[in-house]
Amino acid sequence: DYVPHEILDPVFTAVVESVDEAVINALVAAEDMTGRDGHFVSAIDHAKLKEVMASYAM
Structure with a gap:
């Protein structure tokens, strides 16, 4: 027995x-953080994320 493709699509x-x-929720919820050995990562700028997403019609 198998499940037809039209059912799985x-x-x-x-x-x-x-x-x-x-993924989008994780990007928006992210905050600035400092990791091991003082490595710092900034959260994504929400305005820039919105701009990029708009360019892809998301």
Whole structure:
């Protein structure tokens, strides 16, 4: 027995959309942080992120 592709396609689409949303949420929720040995990473500028996403019609 097998599951036809037309049944699985919506499932794969939902997975892709969920991963996209999770990545965007992680980018927006991120804060500045200092890691090991004093390595500093700035959070993403929300205005710049919005600009980039708009250029890709997201």
